[in-house]
Amino acid sequence: MDSLLPAFPPVDDPYSFSELSEDSLSATWGALRTHALKWHPDADLDEQLRHWALTGTGDHDTAALVTVPSRAVDAADTLVRHGFSPLLVTAARLPGRGHDGGSTVKIRPLTHDDLDAAVELNVETTRYDSRFGMVTTRPSTPERLREHITEVLGRSEPCAWLAESEGEVVGFLYYDLPGHSDWIAGRTSVRPVAYLGLLGVREDARGGGIGAALADHAHDLLDEAGIGVTLLHHALPNPLSTPFWYSHGYRPLWTTWQRRPAR
Incomplete structure (x- = not known):
């Protein structure tokens, strides 16, 4: 084990x-x-x-x-x-693992002025993941995601980041620090735990190192903060996220098996 x-x-x-x-x-x-x-x-x-x-x-x-x-x-x-x-x-990354370091894309904190762009990227990522059997985009999904991102913006420490290319938002990432990640901390023996909730790159901007730049930025900050392990969820059949996360230092810790319908 x-x-x-x-x-x-x-x-x-x-x-x-x-x-x-x-x-x-x-x-x-x-x-x-x-x-x-x-x-x-x-x-x-x-x-x-x-x-x-x-x-x-x-x-x-x-x-x-x-x-x-x-x-x-x-x-x-x-x-x-x-x-x-x-x-x-549920994948796990220990400090210092999987740094790419090859991108010069601009990364900056999310602001309230960016809310529409962040929600759009989150919805786009969710719709893509819904093809793989677990995620289910609902009529209420965009509004619920807007509420969640607004809550993330209100936290005491910045934990949401945007990638920009030629002045346009092309990527979005956010994570939960201890206190907000307690809901998943029981999945590991390591402390403290952070949870990476989303990394989304606009479809027409994928393949240019934007996701890697966002991941590197987040991992640097989490390592500097003394995070013992970072957890995230990804869809196993997703041909983009599965190889991406394992090339950035993650390894599979738990696998959720589903039968849907249940019977």
Whole structure:
């Protein structure tokens, strides 16, 4: 197992169910109704899957999710046989890893005057990711993203950055520092934890080192701040983000397997 993983306490009941409002931001990141099975190394995953009481036959907005350590290859074999697909990775980067350093693109902090451009880039990135099975762009997604980016702008330390080329915004990145990243800190034994929430580059500007420049800038700041590990999510089938993040020092820590509809 990966040394960055946390301990695995006993699990009394591995099964859970949650339901979201279609108007919430969280509804953008997956199905509205989610059955989840909490993996444990000592449990019989095949037996748990066989006895899982699932609902939502034929309903694309009801999903079954199992998140396992990415190196738990025996679990992968079991999940494949039960019709699950590996769609989402929680990846981790330790300080000093994966610096490109080859771009001279201008990076500057996000301001309130940039809100429209930032939202547009975030929506564009979300729509692209929705092709890969987890993310679901909702009618409310643009407004919820605007609210979230506005909240990020109000934080005490700058944590949102834009890339500019010839005076135009072509890339956007933001991250959560400790205090805002607590929701995901339990996924690792390392502290303190930062979470990189978005890196998006305008479609017509991709391939020119803009994403690398944003990533390098963020990683330099996070390393200087003493962050012990940076986590992020990426869609495993995404042909752009998967090779990009691993070339920038990340490695897969957890993999989320989905069956959607759940049954």
